[in-house]
Amino acid sequence: MKRKLFRWTSLLYTMLIYLVLYVPIVVLVVYSFNQSKLNVIWTGFTLDWYGSLLRNEDVLSAFKNSLILAVISTVVSAMIGTLAAVGMYRYRFKGKSVLDALLYIPVVIPEIVMGIALLALFAQFQVALGMFTLICAHVAFSIPFVVLVVKARLDGFNRSIEEAAMDLGANPWQTFLRVTLPVIMPGIISGAMLAFTLSLDDVVISFFVAGPQSTTLPLKVFSMVKFGVSPEINALSTIMLVITLSVVVIAESIRYKKEA
Numbered sequence: 001m002k003r004k005l006f007r008w009t010s011l012l013y014t015m016l017i018y019l020v021l022y023v024p025i026v027v028l029v030v031y032s033f034n035q036s037k038l039n040v041i042w043t044g045f046t047l048d049w050y051g052s053l054l055r056n057e058d059v060l061s062a063f064k065n066s067l068i069l070a071v072i073s074t075v076v077s078a079m080i081g082t083l084a085a086v087g088m089y090r091y092r093f094k095g096k097s098v099l100d101a102l103l104y105i106p107v108v109i110p111e112i113v114m115g116i117a118l119l120a121l122f123a124q125f126q127v128a129l130g131m132f133t134l135i136c137a138h139v140a141f142s143i144p145f146v147v148l149v150v151k152a153r154l155d156g157f158n159r160s161i162e163e164a165a166m167d168l169g170a171n172p173w174q175t176f177l178r179v180t181l182p183v184i185m186p187g188i189i190s191g192a193m194l195a196f197t198l199s200l201d202d203v204v205i206s207f208f209v210a211g212p213q214s215t216t217l218p219l220k221v222f223s224m225v226k227f228g229v230s231p232e233i234n235a236l237s238t239i240m241l242v243i244t245l246s247v248v249v250i251a252e253s254i255r256y257k258k259e260a
Contacts, residue, residue, distance in 0.1 A: 029237075032238045037230070039231065078191060103147055133211070138199045141198070162179055202218060
């Protein structure tokens, strides 16, 4: 009896968690087809907001800025983070433990603190706020995430494989490209995807370091909150959700075929 009660309680708890997570997303998708401009009541089905989105230059420009920023910061942070993780894994030097601990600071400190600190830094060096400062800021807070993910992958790495490759005549660069890199590639991809997601939806840090001509989509949505978010944002969010789910489904299909 107790085991059955525990099973039903666990099931109800799990269902509640999924409802809290996914009902808001479902509501957003549904209201992207709502005729009313106010996301309060359902007045009828329409696709007009998707057409209106294609004509809204401000939203599209902000979305374009977000994509450019996310792609550039992801590529740079993935390259720097991977090299840093490999270097910290391979070599022993004084202060290594301190450097390891410092990696966690950008991860755990409040974003508002980092945003203010970066703004003060750019002001100190008289750097004009814009896309350049946004890229620098996003790279700065993305690198630790990439390093931590790649280091986690390297913890299970067998270094005897590298030694065997070098014994067979491969130089250090060839060993890294043909042996080490393929093994840690899943960690690099995971870290890059995490960096891309963090960059794409960042609001707080971007608020402090963005210029007037470099508004990102999260900042645009944040500015709309005072007057009500347009259903065009719901339409854009639905499109992004469909693309994301499609990528996940394709990736899982490829993985399933490889395992089969």
